[in-house]
Amino acid sequence: MKQFLLFFSCFLISIVSFAQEGDVKANIINAEDDSPLQNVHVLNLNRVIGTITNDKGDFSIPAAVNDTLFFSYLGFKSIKIRVTNDLLKNPGTKIQLTELAYTLEEVILQPFELTGYLEIDNKYVPVERNYRYSISGLPTGYEAGSYSPGAITRVLGAIFNPADLLHNMFGKKPKQLRKLRKMQEEDQIRNLLTTKFDREVLLEILELERNDLDEILQHCNYSKSFISTANDLQILDALSECYEEFKVLNRK
Incomplete structure (x- = not known):
């Protein structure tokens, strides 16, 4: 009986361990129109490994439960996601990225007393x-x-x-x-x-x-x-x- 319980316990531990580690397979889309995003950088911050999404927005990266994935894409807000068992067991999960809204502020240019002659003006520009x-x-x-x-x-x-x-x-x-x-x-x-x-x-x-x-x-x-x-x-x-x-x- 004791041997059976020991074997059963080891079996359960192996199942749990298997469920807690694997590859996260998901899809990155634009939150605005649900279009796939290509070349999004996906980093596992815990393991310091990375990958990018393909032309369909799909990616696959090794991860374990409680690892943190970091998503970065030019013009979009970067996000972090904690890996869960559900994320590991359900390939094709949709992850949305939101575009950044840029506000252009007023720019004040400091004037230089330029003459229009390069030989003279380059002496006034600080290097x-x-x-x-x-x-x-x-x-x-x-x-x-x-x-x-x-x-x-x-x-x-x-x-x-x-x-x-x-x-x-x-x-x-x-x-x-x-x-x-x-x-x-x-x-x-x-x-x-x-x-x-x-x-x-x-x-x-x-x-x-x-x-x-x-x-x-x-x-x-x-x-x-x-x-x-x-x-x-x-x-x-x-x-x-x-x-x-x-x-x-x-x-x-």
Whole structure:
């Protein structure tokens, strides 16, 4: 009798485990007219894997119960969905995305006293240059922002006085760092990040706030210009470089 109960318990556990993991197969449509949406990026934030929808709006992605799926599409509001048993067991579920409504605000252009002659006018247009400094022993350089006599001093100060913020990020969050490495290896995610500038995917996967992300990059001596204009893939690579350099300094 005891053997039968043990076998029955194992059988039930296997059924439950099977039901809790598999492939989510669903269909993405426009909430406005129910038309299928092609090339929607679908990311499993827990497993750091991604895929895109086909021309019929269909996709399939490995997931387990309680994983979070993140949907991103240009011109539409990004959404997150928690995976349930019903979602795993019912392929073809319709998921709606809503178009974003953009309001154009008044733009005030700061006037320059231009003459119409390029040779003269280009002297009045401000140009911001960012400089990177190579440090012996480290694989990459540091960006110090606009050139100034004290720029290299700020770089060396940042390197030889590691900030608590970097320790908190790189020393106490191994899960986020594993995700960081996975993001660099996943082609679908890298392709998505090249087209994005809003840091939305990075913040969701790394579980960071926007202010924290900017502060980390500033402590790694990336200029404000780079932080505000780089695409999300460049930011991902910058974070990775910063982490690798932090490991080198920590070993020393």
